[in-house]
Amino acid sequence: MTDLFLKVKTHQEQQLPFVLYSKPNAKEIVGLFQRNDHLYFVESFEENGFVFAPFDSENYVLLPENHLDVIVEHFESNPTVTTPSVFYEMDEKAKHDFEQMVEKAVADIHSGHFKKVVLSREEIVNLDHFDVTDFFQKLLHNYPQAFKYCFFHPKVGLWMGATPEQLLKVKDFEIHTVALAGTKVNKGKEDVVWKQKEKDEQQLVTDFILENLKDHVSEQIVSSPYTAYAGNLLHIKTDISAKMNDANSLKQVLKILHPTPAVCGYPKLLAKDFILQNEGYDREYYAGFLGELNMNFATGRSENSDLFVNLRCMKIKDKKAHLFVGCGITKDSDPEKEFLETVNKSMTMKKILN
């Protein structure tokens, strides 16, 4: 076992906070190990550290740099660790409940309450065995293009995921974000044709980001929408870059971007209200964000932030995996298709539970 994974074992035994992560297409795993079990929070956004933020609160958990031991290890991609597809047994009650919630949202959209809402559900899977380093290695080898992580804090719990969505990358005053929405199963065909419903759903995210960022940035550069790969799925993606007006804008920009209409809806507050009143469970850190704050731990340099939306993730508790999956609902949504989309998204985590 490597030094990094040995350190994970001892930290787990001592119930001390740690995070393991690997960035999209990177060949390094970064391990950050907090030397005490205190729960720190982001206050000024000028701190250096690793942030783990929930969906619906401003208590952004921080592993602060000055309390961390850092281990960076190189890894070689090993395709033999990839796992086969998973068989899904239909849960009729989950399907019925989700479809009813979608129907209600579509009715509210037709009445003009909001334009889009992202609805999600929790799926619980019993685990016969659980080994953090084993699961994390499966994430690494199955999802090279995602941001893969395993986060543990005794006062937060254990979370893992492989997210395809960058929330914000900051280098000096340059920022980069994406508008990601619309989902299809990747069937390996060259030409992917997106329906108008999916194009509209994604365009709404792009428009929201551009409109809301404009007072805080200059020189916005926007790509054309294109098809992006995320494990067994495809999404529509637009890259957005800009220059922040001043260094203090990071907090402001994060407040605008989190949560985007890709995980909440539009208008934001009305959509969030619908989510909180109707989903019937607590998203906790699902659809929150996580990553490096003002620090690049692999190079040891400060000043960069690299943050991702916490999607395709799960919480592990008492030998159970709680998987979180959602999808964007618009006026043209078909409840059954939306439920099947959440089933497809659940496969990202289920694959590594095998």
Ligand SMILES: C=C(O[C@H]1C=CC=C(C(=O)O)[C@@H]1O)C(=O)O
């Ligand atoms: C909310 C999720 O995905 C978002 C990101 C990409 C595509 C999405 C969609 O097609 O609905 C969602 O907006 C999730 O994976 O739980």
